Amino acid sequence: xxxxxxxxxxxxxxxxxxxxxxxxxxxxxxxxxxxxxxxxxxxxxxxxxxxxxxxxxxxxxxxxxxxxxxxxxxxxxxxxxxxxxxxxxxxxxxxxxxxxxxxxxxxxxxxxxxxxxxxxxxxxxxxxxxxxxxxxxxxxxxxxxxxxxxxxxxxxxxxxxxxxxxxxxxxxxxxxxxxxxxxxxxxxxxxxxxxxxxxxxx
Numbered sequence: 242x243x244x245x246x247x248x249x250x251x252x253x254x255x256x257x258x259x260x261x262x263x264x265x266x267x268x269x270x271x272x273x274x275x276x277x278x279x280x281x282x283x284x285x286x287x288x289x290x291x292x293x294x295x296x297x298x299x300x301x302x303x304x305x306x307x308x309x310x311x312x313x314x315x316x317x318x319x320x321x322x323x324x325x326x327x328x329x330x331x332x333x334x335x336x337x338x339x340x341x342x343x344x345x346x347x348x349x350x351x352x353x354x355x356x357x358x359x360x361x362x363x364x365x366x367x368x369x370x371x372x373x374x375x376x377x378x379x380x381x382x383x384x385x386x387x388x389x390x391x392x393x394x395x396x397x398x399x400x401x402x403x404x405x406x407x408x409x410x411x412x413x414x415x416x417x418x419x420x421x422x423x424x425x426x427x428x429x430x431x432x433x434x435x436x437x438x439x440x441x442x443x
Contacts (some may be wrong), residue, residue, distance in 0.1 A: 285331060286328055286329065286330055286331065287328070287329050287331060288326065288329075289326070290320070290325070291325050291326075293322060293323030293325075296323075296325070301323070301325060302319070305317050305318075305319060305325060308327070314328060314329045315328045315329055348397050349370075349397060352364060352390050352391070355390065358387040359381065360379075360381035360382035360387045361377050362376045362378065362421050364376070364394070366398075369402070370397065370398040370402070371414055372414070372415045372416075372417070373415070373416045374419055374426075375394065376421050377418060377419070377420070378420075378421055379420040391416065391418070394414075394416050395416055395435060395436075396432075398414035398416075398432065399414055399433060412432075413432070413433075414431070415430070416430045416431075416432070417429045418430075
């Protein structure tokens with residue numbers, strides 16, 4: 242599986258923040274985003290302004306053209322500062338959430354069935370993709386590069402949580418590794434903590 246393609250496909254997804262309604266009917270943002278992604282929630286529309294930094298190394302015009310073809314937004318426009326604004330109805334946003342859940346499950350299934358990750362036998366997960374249990378042939382797993390694909394599961398879970406409106410400080414994805422032979426969990430990785438640890442090592 243092309244991990245780079247998978248993560249690139251979640252670029253716009255990582256900029257979406259789901260809002261909830263307060264008792265007085267006003268829109269209340271669940272997340273105070275630290276990446277300068279501007280999210281404006283109206284009663285009828287959802288507007289997201291994604292900064293140019295999110296598209297570094299990407300063809301913004303191609304991304305916009307693709308978004309327009311999908312007709313998942315009312316409007317997509319590139320701003321003078323290089324940022325991109327996406328405007329959609331709340332109905333369209335709800336539809337995107339449904340698709341995101343389906344695509345997340347599909348991405349996990351792809352890892353599970355990929356011939357390039359033979360040690361992986363089964364991947365179990367909860368409803369909001371915050372916890373995964375990867376059942377593997379432990380000996381084969383530890384003597385292969387299958388951990389690279391498994392590592393991507395953390396990203397998959399985090400992207401879904403961003404879609405789901407999880408606040409940055411509350412974001413947590415736990416990936417447990419279980420030995421298929423004895424049913425015991427032999428390793429556990431927590432995201433995004435694991436990413437911070439990798440950064441410190443570098």
